Amino acid sequence: MVASEIRALFAVAARPEIVSLAGGMPFIAALPLDAVGEMAGQLVTDRGAVALQYGVAQGDAGLREEICQVMSQEGIRAHPDEVVVTVGSQQALDLITRIFVDPGDVVLAEGPSYVGALGTFTSYEAQVVHVPMDDHGLIPEALEETITRLAAEGRRIKFFYTVPSFHNPAGVTLDAGRRARVLDICQRAGLLVIEDNPYGLLGFDGEPLRALRADDHQGVVYLGTFSKTIAPGLRVGWAAAPPGIRDRLVLAAESAVLCHSSLAQLMVREYLATQPWREQVKVFRELYRERRDAMLESLTALMPGGCRWTRPAGGFYVWLQLPPGVDSKAMLPRAISSRVAYVPGTGFYADGSGADHLRLSYCFPEPDRIREGVRRLAEVVGAEVELRSTFGAAPRPAGPVTSRPAGMTGPAGATVFHNAVSR
Amino acid sequence: MSDLGHVLILAGGLSPEREVSLRSGDRLRDALQEAGVDAETADADAALIPAIIADPPDVIFPAIHGACGEDGSIREVLALLGVPYVGSTADASRFAFDKPTAKAVVRSAGLLTPESVTLPRETFHDLGASAVLDRIVATLGLPLFVKPARGGSALGAARVLTAEDLPGAMIGCFAYGDTALVERCITGTEITVGVFDHGRGPEALPAVEIRPVSGAYDYAARYTTGQTEFYTPARLPADVAAAAADAAITAHNVLGLRDLSRTDLIVTGGQVFFLEVNVAPGMTETSTLPMALEAAGLDLGVACRDLLCLAAERGN
Numbered sequence: 001m002v003a004s005e006i007r008a009l010f011a012v013a014a015r016p017e018i019v020s021l022a023g024g025m026p027f028i029a030a031l032p033l034d035a036v037g038e039m040a041g042q043l044v045t046d047r048g049a050v051a052l053q054y055g056v057a058q059g060d061a062g063l064r065e066e067i068c069q070v071m072s073q074e075g076i077r078a079h080p081d082e083v084v085v086t087v088g089s090q091q092a093l094d095l096i097t098r099i100f101v102d103p104g105d106v107v108l109a110e111g112p113s114y115v116g117a118l119g120t121f122t123s124y125e126a127q128v129v130h131v132p133m134d135d136h137g138l139i140p141e142a143l144e145e146t147i148t149r150l151a152a153e154g155r156r157i158k159f160f161y162t163v164p165s166f167h168n169p170a171g172v173t174l175d176a177g178r179r180a181r182v183l184d185i186c187q188r189a190g191l192l193v194i195e196d197n198p199y200g201l202l203g204f205d206g207e208p209l210r211a212l213r214a215d216d217h218q219g220v221v222y223l224g225t226f227s228k229t230i231a232p233g234l235r236v237g238w239a240a241a242p243p244g245i246r247d248r249l250v251l252a253a254e255s256a257v258l259c260h261s262s263l264a265q266l267m268v269r270e271y272l273a274t275q276p277w278r279e280q281v282k283v284f285r286e287l288y289r290e291r292r293d294a295m296l297e298s299l300t301a302l303m304p305g306g307c308r309w310t311r312p313a314g315g316f317y318v319w320l321q322l323p324p325g326v327d328s329k330a331m332l333p334r335a336i337s338s339r340v341a342y343v344p345g346t347g348f349y350a351d352g353s354g355a356d357h358l359r360l361s362y363c364f365p366e367p368d369r370i371r372e373g374v375r376r377l378a379e380v381v382g383a384e385v386e387l388r389s390t391f392g393a394a395p396r397p398a399g400p401v402t403s404r405p406a407g408m409t410g411p412a413g414a415t416v417f418h419n420a421v422s423r
Numbered sequence: 424m425s426d427l428g429h430v431l432i433l434a435g436g437l438s439p440e441r442e443v444s445l446r447s448g449d450r451l452r453d454a455l456q457e458a459g460v461d462a463e464t465a466d467a468d469a470a471l472i473p474a475i476i477a478d479p480p481d482v483i484f485p486a487i488h489g490a491c492g493e494d495g496s497i498r499e500v501l502a503l504l505g506v507p508y509v510g511s512t513a514d515a516s517r518f519a520f521d522k523p524t525a526k527a528v529v530r531s532a533g534l535l536t537p538e539s540v541t542l543p544r545e546t547f548h549d550l551g552a553s554a555v556l557d558r559i560v561a562t563l564g565l566p567l568f569v570k571p572a573r574g575g576s577a578l579g580a581a582r583v584l585t586a587e588d589l590p591g592a593m594i595g596c597f598a599y600g601d602t603a604l605v606e607r608c609i610t611g612t613e614i615t616v617g618v619f620d621h622g623r624g625p626e627a628l629p630a631v632e633i634r635p636v637s638g639a640y641d642y643a644a645r646y647t648t649g650q651t652e653f654y655t656p657a658r659l660p661a662d663v664a665a666a667a668a669d670a671a672i673t674a675h676n677v678l679g680l681r682d683l684s685r686t687d688l689i690v691t692g693g694q695v696f697f698l699e700v701n702v703a704p705g706m707t708e709t710s711t712l713p714m715a716l717e718a719a720g721l722d723l724g725v726a727c728r729d730l731l732c733l734a735a736e737r738g739n
């Protein structure tokens with residue numbers, strides 16, 4: 001592993017003196033930990049011979065039934081046979097990539113995209129091509145243009161990876177109209193869709209959106225997780241896939257881990273069967289809504305002119321565009337010195353662009369800490385703007401130069417985030 | 424176990440060099456334990472003072488790098504607490520940590536050091552960056568080396584080849600501090616010389632020659648195994664090696680340093696130039712001071728145990 005200044009800075013960010021708006025850790029303290037503990041103890045006492053034994057690679061059958069119930073909240077009608085339990089949805093992503101991607105193959109992903117997915121794709125030597133978004137999510141026309149262009153170049157696209165709801169890091173959501181268009185485009189192109197939906201049940205307004213897989217069982221592999229709705233420490237996620245892909249996933253999972261933790265699976269199964277999990281998800285939603293509000297109010301009140309940011313309707317993240325010339329990666333040391341941390345935008349692009357953005361998360365800190373963190377960040381950005389002004393249009397001191405504007409840029413240079421807040 | 428009693432290694436802190444310091448602290452603890460010393464590590468946070476008051480260590484080894492660890496502040500606190508510690512006093516650390524001050528002091532003692540200017544960011548803001556930078560280039564020429572006046576591990580440092588690259592380097596530098604040191608960049612052999620005082624006066628360790636594979640001894644080159652080639656002792660003529668050793672001892676003495684230090688030098692045309700000095704040298708797997716100790720036939724744990732014994736005898 002190459003030592004990096006950014007990693008060194010994040011070693012400081014983990015200290016409690018720093019207000020970290022960087023990590024995406026769910027607020028586990030909101031779980032009824034005593035009830036969960038009692039349940040776990042009882043599970044081992046009553047069914048330890050099963051819970052501590054090997055299981056099957058596809059995952060516990062009872063848990064897969066419960067997972068189908070969870071997915072029904074988003075309109076998916078699935079049979080437990082379609083489900084493969086994985087070590088978080090991250091393992092599902094890894095297995096999918098292992099199955100489909102040969103070195104040099106193209107994977108389409110939103111720009112920006114989830115950093116953990118980019119790491120997986122890169123590790124299998126995929127070429128990630130980003131497709132821009134705006135404040136309504138992925139731009140369908142851009143997807144179509146990109147597919148056409150890559151086909152003309154003779155490049156092989158293996159799948160389209162998307163986080164349609166409450167996107168990480170962009171905070172935007174693919175609206176219902178666009179969902180149908182995206183599915184239509186991918187169906188016509190014969191392109192598999194990987195729908196990564198960790199935040200789907202954590203929307204702040206109304207009912208959960210209909211998942212892409214709800215309208216295309218054959219063309220969409222759905223990745224789900226209990227990391228945000230129960231706890232990431234359990235490491236229980238899943239993939240719901242068409243039979244041909246499901247079979248390969250099971251074989252790949254068996255090869256990778258033989259079988260998943262029976263104890264973790266049975267804990268989740270028991271939790272879903274015996275605990276008021278839907279009510280608990282509501283508790284999480286309200287908690288995260290309050291924190292989102294604290295962040296958005298603070299940003300509106302404090303951030304210097306030239307900043308723009310998204311207004312997430314769910315999930316964990318706000319995606320903030322910095323004033324022209326300000327580089328989020330170069331600014332990070334100053335932020336850490338001022339006791340606030342964020343994630344520079346460059347991590348969310350495979351080509352190293354994104355330096356003009358940063359990701360803020362509101363899921364873990366209490367509202368007062370969020371306000372204090374934004375206050376510190378506003379001062380840091382203000383100082384950086386002044387520094388840039390002092391030294392003129394200096395070249396960015398860090399990160400590769402990109403051939404196109406960083407950030408969520410439309411296919412024809414369209415202005416994005418038309419409705420985003422700006423000051 | 425030795426009769427040193429309870430030894431505390433301070434590692435961590437909140438500077439960007441925290442990760443390096445934690446690695447230094449872990450390695451030092453392991454080395455001391457192998458040398459029979461009952462050592463443990465502690466961070467410099469709000470729990471430190473109550474912990475020291477509740478269970479005072481017999482002696483402390485500060486291994487915090489960067490601000491707090493090397494600017495004298497933590498040593499000032501240790502003095503307030505009355506706990507003996509290894510290394511330089513707060514006053515000496517403060518002078519040494521400030522690179523422009525250290526350069527001025529060693530220059531007055533006859534050492535060579537690259538010509539430089541030191542300017543806070545306000546100067547560029549108030550007088551106009553372009554005019555100031557133009558003057559710097561006109562006076563010092565190119566290439567230049569830009570670095571924060573206080574700090575280490577090459578964080579915020581950049582070699583500047585053209586005038587067009589200078590504003591970007593200044594911005595990168597000011598991300599790590601409010602004052603910049605801009606030096607004439609001297610091309611030559613980079614070496615570093617450790618100084619240890621085992622109670623007989625400061626003695627120079629064999630110089631370590633630094634050859635970064637990429638050409639730049641940046642953060643990645645410093646702390647990633649295999650990214651830099653080290654030659655110990657440095658491949659220098661005997662007279663130059665002796666001059667380098669003298670320079671390191673001179674810097675140690677004129678800055679009033681104590682117990683240990685590491686001086687970074689550059690050698691060109693047989694001349695030795697002082698770059699900076701460190702009062703809490705890195706002790707990681709890729710740090711040069713442990714390499715120099717090994718080349719001198721000394722064990723890291725034993726050598727540091729000796730320093731702890733001296734500090735314990737010295738008291739606060």
